[in-house]
Amino acid sequence: MSHTSEATTTHWVLTLTCPDQPGIVAAVAGLLAEHGGNITESQQFGDPQSGLFVMRVQVTSSASAAELGAALDALSPRFDLQWSLDVVGRPVRTLVMVSTAAHCLNDLAFRQRSENLPVDLVAVVSNHEVLAPLAQFYDIPFHHVPVSAATKADAEARLLALVEELDVELVVLARYMQILSDDLCRALEGRVINIHHSFLPSFKGARPYAQAYERGVKLIGATAHYVTGDLDEGPIIEQDVERVDHAQSVEDLVALGQDVERRALARAVRWHAEHRVLLDGHRTIVFR
Amino acid sequence: MSHTSEATTTHWVLTLTCPDQPGIVAAVAGLLAEHGGNITESQQFGDPQSGLFVMRVQVTSSASAAELGAALDALSPRFDLQWSLDVVGRPVRTLVMVSTAAHCLNDLAFRQRSENLPVDLVAVVSNHEVLAPLAQFYDIPFHHVPVSAATKADAEARLLALVEELDVELVVLARYMQILSDDLCRALEGRVINIHHSFLPSFKGARPYAQAYERGVKLIGATAHYVTGDLDEGPIIEQDVERVDHAQSVEDLVALGQDVERRALARAVRWHAEHRVLLDGHRTIVFR
Amino acid sequence: MSHTSEATTTHWVLTLTCPDQPGIVAAVAGLLAEHGGNITESQQFGDPQSGLFVMRVQVTSSASAAELGAALDALSPRFDLQWSLDVVGRPVRTLVMVSTAAHCLNDLAFRQRSENLPVDLVAVVSNHEVLAPLAQFYDIPFHHVPVSAATKADAEARLLALVEELDVELVVLARYMQILSDDLCRALEGRVINIHHSFLPSFKGARPYAQAYERGVKLIGATAHYVTGDLDEGPIIEQDVERVDHAQSVEDLVALGQDVERRALARAVRWHAEHRVLLDGHRTIVFR
Amino acid sequence: MSHTSEATTTHWVLTLTCPDQPGIVAAVAGLLAEHGGNITESQQFGDPQSGLFVMRVQVTSSASAAELGAALDALSPRFDLQWSLDVVGRPVRTLVMVSTAAHCLNDLAFRQRSENLPVDLVAVVSNHEVLAPLAQFYDIPFHHVPVSAATKADAEARLLALVEELDVELVVLARYMQILSDDLCRALEGRVINIHHSFLPSFKGARPYAQAYERGVKLIGATAHYVTGDLDEGPIIEQDVERVDHAQSVEDLVALGQDVERRALARAVRWHAEHRVLLDGHRTIVFR
Known part of the structure; x- marks a missing residue:
């Protein structure tokens, strides 16, 4: 995926877990879209036995870690999210x-x-x-x-x-x-x-x-x-x-x-x- | 994943492809959420060379094929979607x-x-x-x-x-x-x-x-x-x-x-x- | 391997085990050669821990099972051989x-x-x-x-x-x-x-x-x-x-x-x- | 395999190829037995298409390379042998x-x-x-x-x-x-x-x-x-x-x-x- 952007675009990797319920992917994908995020790779899995939902997304965005983090924090209570954000490839x-x-x-x-x-x-x-x-x-x-x-x-x-x-x-x-x-x-x-x-x-x-x-x-x-x-x-x-x-x-x-x-x-x-x-x-x- | 529902809940598998651009996952996940969909398995991939975006979602929903299809048809022009919907496990x-x-x-x-x-x-x-x-x-x-x-x-x-x-x-x-x-x-x-x-x-x-x-x-x-x-x-x-x-x-x-x-x-x-x-x-x- | 022979040539598989000691292979190969045997495939292994010697030979020969068996029986006491003879491919x-x-x-x-x-x-x-x-x-x-x-x-x-x-x-x-x-x-x-x-x-x-x-x-x-x-x-x-x-x-x-x-x-x-x-x-x- | 011997016992690896014919294994194994050889590992294969016979033997013996080589040279004409002798594990x-x-x-x-x-x-x-x-x-x-x-x-x-x-x-x-x-x-x-x-x-x-x-x-x-x-x-x-x-x-x-x-x-x-x-x-x- 190559859509032009200012030099400040970052390739983020976001992982999150929460109890499974409808609407999680929509909410997270919506949040990322609001921050100009373009998803390059994504996987989700809902464990039918434990009821845990797990998601990993790679997304390019010009938003900062602080901005994304604040948005994720705001979303967390609704889904009881545990999330983690890093830069793709950071050692x-x-x-x-x-x-x-x-x-x-x-x-x-x-x-x-x-x-x-x-x-x-x-x-x-x-x-x-x-x-x-x-x-x-x-x-x-x-x-x-x-x-x-x-x-x-x-x-x-x-x-x-x-x-x-x-x-x-x-x-x-x-x-x-x-x-x-x-x-x-x-x-x-x-x-x-x-x-x-x-x-x-x-x-x-x-x-x-x-x-x-x-x-x-x-x-x-x-x-x-x-x-x-x-x-x-x-x-x-x-x-x-x-x-x-x-x-x-x-x-x-x-x-x-x-x-x-x-x-x-x-x-x-x-x-x-x-x-x-x-x-x-x-x-x-x-x-x- | 087990949330209670009327007996008419169906386990759907949706596949779609389109030119990659921001907002696809959010739009599709939003559409599914609006139809009471609960995503049980999902994978996305954006090919950096061809620019094609590809998605496969398994989702439980009590919406009918006609309802989901109409919603997907309505969404298609915005993203130039090609989609296909089937029941999980149908021979x-x-x-x-x-x-x-x-x-x-x-x-x-x-x-x-x-x-x-x-x-x-x-x-x-x-x-x-x-x-x-x-x-x-x-x-x-x-x-x-x-x-x-x-x-x-x-x-x-x-x-x-x-x-x-x-x-x-x-x-x-x-x-x-x-x-x-x-x-x-x-x-x-x-x-x-x-x-x-x-x-x-x-x-x-x-x-x-x-x-x-x-x-x-x-x-x-x-x-x-x-x-x-x-x-x-x-x-x-x-x-x-x-x-x-x-x-x-x-x-x-x-x-x-x-x-x-x-x-x-x-x-x-x-x-x-x-x-x-x-x-x-x-x-x-x-x-x- | 193709050397001409009367129609009665048989493809035998011989397996044997005995306590390891020098001269086994020579004795067995000699016995087979004396019966016109041509070895097509052969493997041996001496277990350094148990002291057991194990051999499997595929050999074509016009000798009968009785002739080969008698020769093997005669050889057995010298090496304390346990042997078994069959036709290759017999169900x-x-x-x-x-x-x-x-x-x-x-x-x-x-x-x-x-x-x-x-x-x-x-x-x-x-x-x-x-x-x-x-x-x-x-x-x-x-x-x-x-x-x-x-x-x-x-x-x-x-x-x-x-x-x-x-x-x-x-x-x-x-x-x-x-x-x-x-x-x-x-x-x-x-x-x-x-x-x-x-x-x-x-x-x-x-x-x-x-x-x-x-x-x-x-x-x-x-x-x-x-x-x-x-x-x-x-x-x-x-x-x-x-x-x-x-x-x-x-x-x-x-x-x-x-x-x-x-x-x-x-x-x-x-x-x-x-x-x-x-x-x-x-x-x-x-x-x- | 452990049979006692003077300190001069060597673990040899012998490889040889020749046109396939009856008696090769017997002759080689006999030669090794005459030199006090104890075979620890051996594999043979006769290629049914090319007619080539191939053998690899690991053998312990107190005979010297010169002694074994002379014996192999003497045997070679009978079978048109190509042979090679080395010490197991020599770098x-x-x-x-x-x-x-x-x-x-x-x-x-x-x-x-x-x-x-x-x-x-x-x-x-x-x-x-x-x-x-x-x-x-x-x-x-x-x-x-x-x-x-x-x-x-x-x-x-x-x-x-x-x-x-x-x-x-x-x-x-x-x-x-x-x-x-x-x-x-x-x-x-x-x-x-x-x-x-x-x-x-x-x-x-x-x-x-x-x-x-x-x-x-x-x-x-x-x-x-x-x-x-x-x-x-x-x-x-x-x-x-x-x-x-x-x-x-x-x-x-x-x-x-x-x-x-x-x-x-x-x-x-x-x-x-x-x-x-x-x-x-x-x-x-x-x-x-």
């Missing part, structure tokens, strides 16, 4: 937590640099030092925050302080091998994406690939999800699988698993950063 | 053309019976008789229309007569091995779906699987598309592939290809019958 | 058990007829009557064996009797919704393939698709496996998945799940019937 | 050619470092300088070899000189945007892998993604293949696809295409380096 300030496995960090950093993954990687935090050179290559400040039973509380406090200082909007657990405390999970709820090294629901416990090998599975998978109090049980954003066979050792499964992990994680981070993921109770609506 | 009257290969017909008939594929299979037309028992098993009237160079014009006339008589809305070429004349293609344009036994663009000519074998490809595919004057070049609706390897003979490729063909065709027919496929010049918009 | 006598869902039976019967799936469907056994016409269409004798708590033992006895009478080599549980007794499982061990309507390990319990919906998974899957005493825990032969999203209802998941189920089951049955699946403890070796 | 000396796109180089270098991709990246050669820092990060010597019409012959001479000096076994064209001369292709035949930014056979010409967009395809793909005189027509090693839809711009297709490209290329390089790819005329046999 989301992201902190990546890692331990020693490089594949997810390497993939995210590469995609940020080369594929316009709309994130700004403002920090890498690790309980090890081995990935410092990788962070440095991508010009991402690296913070070594060792964790032991004794220092765990301090380490989490330091992480929270970094989140504050750096205005972090999204924390990505990119194969970070420490369990976050319930308090931390709650403090950051909705802002933390984890990549689970298995296809959920799946083998429980510490060595999923070894269990998958023992069981002789023919597919291995990975799950990207939001973190809630229950670490591996948060709302699923994306899952993917890779075919394996009997000839592959546990080590082979781990290597193949890394491919699936980074792929599923990169998609989840992209969709989150593009405001395509909305929560509907324990499920996600993903407007791909 | 599309479909005629299937086959030669001797059963896999696509068998799949469509089975899905119609068991999976609520929203089509009504009103006729099978074939230039051979071998698939008559299959049609009979599924209670579909079978018409044997032999084709030779001499009788081709008559055969096509008979097909067109059947399309008329039976109020056929969709013709599916389910591995029908005759080339339709340009006249017939034009007469039925937009209402004929073909399954091309190859991944387009691809090997040209009569024996694509043999060519694929010679070339040593590692994937084979199939393409479901609308038929235009140029038989294999119409707008693509769906494509799929299957992995193959060196050990597979041409016959194996054909068998695997049949799996891909019926899968791609079934999806294309379903999406068409659910009014999810809209034309944007030579491309399709598929609101899956 | 495996197969009994299919169903309840009311048609998709797996329909798929197997269609592939048997049209794709040279090397099985001979000698009986359909069902605790319902609804699939009798489908069996009849494919000319498969249909046996209605109702099952209640009171008649379960009798029903299983009748099944075992049919297996005997009909020389059944393979029993396929094609969405048969009854749990087999441990005794029956043991009596038929290694000869029963089940399709599990879920991606194992997975949601436990009766309504996996409802659970998958609640959990908001992005992929659903199915697992074809041998039946052991523990019904859903036998060695996995094949798994497959299909992508789903938030807009799909539980009913949609069931319909998509049927596609995955029949695909995974058809592959498992084909590989079993082609003697491509060998047991290695609780895992399968599949020489695809 | 193949590899030179990567790039222009400005980083995704393939980044992926190969990362997999070499983290996933035991068995290559030794001895040089990056580029007609641009933009990827020098990436090469440096991975400690790979970077050679800037500009190419113009006037300097093309010199540039190719310099490449050949590097191949000589560095004992290069494999050249990977990792989105190198220059066309190699026929002479160079011939000089390096069988040792050059290219990633074609399209699913072959496919859109011809310079802008495949733009053509794919115009055509409205639903899948995009990539093809990894050996380079022969005809640049994009050499034997195919691997192909892969990714699903796309109408909402994706040409730029989106390019980004998604990069994912497919690097995945297909990495697999092709791994299989080549593990001696799993054998030529059968214009087709490849890939023993995955």
Whole structure:
């Protein structure tokens, strides 16, 4: 769509949720039209079970964020709207937590640099030092925050302080091998994406690939999800699988698993950063 | 979504296209709201290249088709709308053309019976008789229309007569091995779906699987598309592939290809019958 | 491979397992060469964990089954061989058990007829009557064996009797919704393939698709496996998945799940019937 | 497989091709058994069309390369064998050619470092300088070899000189945007892998993604293949696809295409380096 306008036209992305009722789309579309908005992409979904209505709109308009926000605030009471407005493509300030496995960090950093993954990687935090050179290559400040039973509380406090200082909007657990405390999970709820090294629901416990090998599975998978109090049980954003066979050792499964992990994680981070993921109770609506 | 209503509430599916301009969604959503419509699913897309705007809405309303149609007609001039209204799930009257290969017909008939594929299979037309028992098993009237160079014009006339008589809305070429004349293609344009036994663009000519074998490809595919004057070049609706390897003979490729063909065709027919496929010049918009 | 021979040349498939040790392949290949055998396809695998060696060979030879068998018997003590010899493509006598869902039976019967799936469907056994016409269409004798708590033992006895009478080599549980007794499982061990309507390990319990919906998974899957005493825990032969999203209802998941189920089951049955699946403890070796 | 042996046991990979005839496997397996060989993995294939027999064996043995080689040389005349022997996992000396796109180089270098991709990246050669820092990060010597019409012959001479000096076994064209001369292709035949930014056979010409967009395809793909005189027509090693839809711009297709490209290329390089790819005329046999 190209209709001429002053240089100040902005490409906005608006997401909103509310209890489903007639007239929502008309009201929102009317509001946008009154502000000279031209809708370029839009998706709606009404969950017949939960009764939640969810909408994502990309719209060009010369109205300011303040103007649009005021209009949305005025509309909210009528529909009990929760809304969020951002500029399409604005990089989301992201902190990546890692331990020693490089594949997810390497993939995210590469995609940020080369594929316009709309994130700004403002920090890498690790309980090890081995990935410092990788962070440095991508010009991402690296913070070594060792964790032991004794220092765990301090380490989490330091992480929270970094989140504050750096205005972090999204924390990505990119194969970070420490369990976050319930308090931390709650403090950051909705802002933390984890990549689970298995296809959920799946083998429980510490060595999923070894269990998958023992069981002789023919597919291995990975799950990207939001973190809630229950670490591996948060709302699923994306899952993917890779075919394996009997000839592959546990080590082979781990290597193949890394491919699936980074792929599923990169998609989840992209969709989150593009405001395509909305929560509907324990499920996600993903407007791909 | 459940809001109470008289028993006469209908679940409508509305599709429309028009040149993109501000205010379309607001106007349409407003129109639906005025008729007590509650939007349950909606997707819009504005093609930045062609300038076409495309919308598909599922909406419950107690308004009649006549009421909604009158309102849409009144709105049309302002936006130059092309619209279409149907009842969600209404079976599309479909005629299937086959030669001797059963896999696509068998799949469509089975899905119609068991999976609520929203089509009504009103006729099978074939230039051979071998698939008559299959049609009979599924209670579909079978018409044997032999084709030779001499009788081709008559055969096509008979097909067109059947399309008329039976109020056929969709013709599916389910591995029908005759080339339709340009006249017939034009007469039925937009209402004929073909399954091309190859991944387009691809090997040209009569024996694509043999060519694929010679070339040593590692994937084979199939393409479901609308038929235009140029038989294999119409707008693509769906494509799929299957992995193959060196050990597979041409016959194996054909068998695997049949799996891909019926899968791609079934999806294309379903999406068409659910009014999810809209034309944007030579491309399709598929609101899956 | 084409070397001339008398009309009596047969295409054999030989499978064997034994504890791994040097010289096995040489001994077996030597034995086959001594009988004029020409190997057309061969795969071996030595499991580094279990120490089991597994081999599958397709070989053309004018030797008889008796001659080859005698030679293999003579070789067996040296390597502690377990071997099996069959003719490539010989249809495996197969009994299919169903309840009311048609998709797996329909798929197997269609592939048997049209794709040279090397099985001979000698009986359909069902605790319902609804699939009798489908069996009849494919000319498969249909046996209605109702099952209640009171008649379960009798029903299983009748099944075992049919297996005997009909020389059944393979029993396929094609969405048969009854749990087999441990005794029956043991009596038929290694000869029963089940399709599990879920991606194992997975949601436990009766309504996996409802659970998958609640959990908001992005992929659903199915697992074809041998039946052991523990019904859903036998060695996995094949798994497959299909992508789903938030807009799909539980009913949609069931319909998509049927596609995955029949695909995974058809592959498992084909590989079993082609003697491509060998047991290695609780895992399968599949020489695809 | 673990049978005790002196520390000098080596894990060998032997590949061989010859005209198909009875007795080959027996002779080779016998030869290996005579040298105390224990076969851990083995695959054979006889192409029924070309009459070529192809075999790949992994075998542990305390025999030296010289001993095994002498025995194979002695056996060769009887079967007209072409054989090759290497140590399992030995890194193949590899030179990567790039222009400005980083995704393939980044992926190969990362997999070499983290996933035991068995290559030794001895040089990056580029007609641009933009990827020098990436090469440096991975400690790979970077050679800037500009190419113009006037300097093309010199540039190719310099490449050949590097191949000589560095004992290069494999050249990977990792989105190198220059066309190699026929002479160079011939000089390096069988040792050059290219990633074609399209699913072959496919859109011809310079802008495949733009053509794919115009055509409205639903899948995009990539093809990894050996380079022969005809640049994009050499034997195919691997192909892969990714699903796309109408909402994706040409730029989106390019980004998604990069994912497919690097995945297909990495697999092709791994299989080549593990001696799993054998030529059968214009087709490849890939023993995955």
